[in-house]
Amino acid sequence: MRFVPFVLVAVSLAAVADTRRSGFDDMSPATQAMQRDDEQNPALLWLKDGEQRFAADCARCHAPASMRGVAVRYPAFDNVLARPVTLAERINLCRTRQMKAAPLAPESAPLLALEMVVANASRGLPIAPPDDARLGPFRERGRELFFRRQGQLDFSCAQCHDQHPGGRLAGSPIPQGHPTGYPIYRLEWQDVGSLQRRLRNCMSGVRALPFDYGAPEFVALELYLMQRAAGMALETPAVRP
Amino acid sequence: MTRAIVFAPKSARRGDVIEIRATIQHPMETGYRWDGKGGLVGRDIVSRLECRYEGELVFAVDLWQAIAANPMVSFFTIATTSGTLELKWTGDHGFAHTETAALTVE
Numbered sequence: 001m002r003f004v005p006f007v008l009v010a011v012s013l014a015a016v017a018d019t020r021r022s023g024f025d026d027m028s029p030a031t032q033a034m035q036r037d038d039e040q041n042p043a044l045l046w047l048k049d050g051e052q053r054f055a056a057d058c059a060r061c062h063a064p065a066s067m068r069g070v071a072v073r074y075p076a077f078d079n080v081l082a083r084p085v086t087l088a089e090r091i092n093l094c095r096t097r098q099m100k101a102a103p104l105a106p107e108s109a110p111l112l113a114l115e116m117v118v119a120n121a122s123r124g125l126p127i128a129p130p131d132d133a134r135l136g137p138f139r140e141r142g143r144e145l146f147f148r149r150q151g152q153l154d155f156s157c158a159q160c161h162d163q164h165p166g167g168r169l170a171g172s173p174i175p176q177g178h179p180t181g182y183p184i185y186r187l188e189w190q191d192v193g194s195l196q197r198r199l200r201n202c203m204s205g206v207r208a209l210p211f212d213y214g215a216p217e218f219v220a221l222e223l224y225l226m227q228r229a230a231g232m233a234l235e236t237p238a239v240r241p
Numbered sequence: 242m243t244r245a246i247v248f249a250p251k252s253a254r255r256g257d258v259i260e261i262r263a264t265i266q267h268p269m270e271t272g273y274r275w276d277g278k279g280g281l282v283g284r285d286i287v288s289r290l291e292c293r294y295e296g297e298l299v300f301a302v303d304l305w306q307a308i309a310a311n312p313m314v315s316f317f318t319i320a321t322t323s324g325t326l327e328l329k330w331t332g333d334h335g336f337a338h339t340e341t342a343a344l345t346v347e
Contacts, residue, residue, distance in 0.1 A: 039248045041313040045266045049244060190268070190310035 022176040022232060023240055026166070031187070035239040043185035043237030046192045047120055057099065058114070067121035072128045072152060072234055075223050077135055084138050084219050088115050088194060106213035109140030112183050112192050119236035126231045128179070142224030145217055151208030157221075172241075178229035179222070181238020188241065195222060202221065245340050247328055250343040253320035261292065261300075263328050265338060268290040271306040287332035290314055294344075295324035320346045329333075 025030060034040045047240040054064060085093065090104035091114050104111035129135075144156045160169060161177035168174060182195040189197075196218045200210035211217045244264045245265040253259050265287060272284025292300040301306065326342045 039262050040313060042264060042313065044246055045244050045264060045311060048246060187309070 018231070020178060020229070020232060021165070021176050022178055022180045022235065024181070024235060024238065026173050027241060028173050029147045031056040031239055031241055035181075035235070035237075041185065041237060041239060043116065043183075043192055043239065046109070046113045046116050046183070046185075047237055049109070050115075050117035050120075053110060053114055054117045056088070057101075058094070059222055061098065062120065064117075069120050069122055069125060070127075071119035071122040071236065072125050073130045075135075075212055075219055075226070076130050077132050083216070084135055084223055086196075086214070086219055087118060088220055089214060089219075091115060091118070106196055107194060109192075112194060115194065116183050116192065116237055119234065122234045123236055126233055127226055127229050129223070129227045129230055139227055140222040141217075142220035142222070145221050146224055147163050151203065151206035153206040177225070179225045180229060180232050181235035181240070183236065184240045186240045192237075195225070209215075243342075245328075245330070245338055247340045247342050249326055249342040249344065251343070252347065255320060255322075255346050257320045258317050259320050259344070260315060260317050261326065261328075261342075262313060262315045263290065263292075263340070265290075265313060265330050266311055267330075267332070267336075269304075269306070269308055269310045269312065273306065285333045285336075287312065287330050287336060289331050291317070291329050292318070293327045293329070293333075294318060295322060320344065322346055 003108070024035065027035075034042075038044055051064075054062075071087055073089065075084040076090070077083070078085045078090070078093065081093075088106065088111055091111065095101045096103050105116075149156045149159075157177065160174050165174050165176040179198075180197045183192050184190050184198070186198075194213075196213050199218060199221060200213075203210040245263065248262040250259050267287050268285060269287065270282055270285040272281065272286075274282045275280050286306060286308070287304050289304065290300075290302050291298060300316045302314055302316075304312060312328045323346045324344060326344055328340045328342075331338070
């Protein structure tokens with residue numbers, strides 16, 4: 001129950017003045033234009049791929065329109081596994097439980113494409129973490145990880161993204177680190193990637209050993225980050241530098 | 242599987258200048274990077290995009306290693322007659338991909 005006062009504080013602060021900024025606000029006008037205009041956004045290639053995959057595999061049960069509002073509440077609690085699952089994990093659970101198909105490899109193009117279709121259906125909706133008490137301990141664990149120093153450089157997430165957003169790290173602007181547009185097309189990767197890929201990137205940046213894809217630590221961090229960004233609009237598919 | 246997206250107007254008036262935007266999914270591997278074992282990663286790029294309007298070449302561009310992955314090309318042509326725009330990408334290792342877009346001119 002320790003997270004409850006924290007949530008109340010976050011809500012009351014938001015009511016006063018929301019100083020949170022999406023990474024979009026700190027990008028160059030050229031990169032912003034790339035995201036704004038679907039005809040220029042390279043992520044559209046993955047989105048079209050995902051739409052075809054969705055029509056072939058998922059549409060038997062799910063109407064595409066019914067996916068609106070789904071991505072903004074993940075990670076969510078899974079009753080069978082008795083732990084929170086990310087959106088990517090949920091897609092794979094759907095494949096193994098309902099379709100009796102093999103799960104897609106983490107961070108593989110087909111999985112990212114499906115994730116993008118589901119997230120794109122919620123484009124423009126405010127991030128809305130579920131009000132589920134069972135998520136509390138996991139979210140608290142994520143908060144703990146966010147503030148814990150790690151790696152040879154001995155940095156925590158909070159030192160950059162809470163204390164020095166707007167500054168620069170090795171010439172690159174430090175954003176506030178809100179997961180508003182995943183999966184993103186990242187120009188540095190020249191590819192589409194998930195939030196966990198981005199987190200692994202940050203971890204190797206501070207010379208820590210990154211957690212594996214799907215690690216419980218990452219799910220906990222995702223939970224905390226989505227809570228931290230609650231109310232901000234989802235931008236998927238976002239472009240980031 | 243190669244995927245490409247072409248944005249072009251479905252219809253135009255005769256004499257209109259129309260914009261065509263084409264994006265193709267391709268790694269555009271420069272051939273200058275090293276792999277984990279100390280060898281060079283072989284060059285694999287799209288080297289040319291040609292656009293034919295009812296068979297006539299109206300636009301062509303040569304692409305090189307300095308172009309990023311998933312290149313988007315935007316260009317203009319004049320709508321003269323109803324017909325097909327055929328975009329053809331070619332590149333290393335026999336890479337070829339074609340997309341078409343129908344245009345109605347009133």
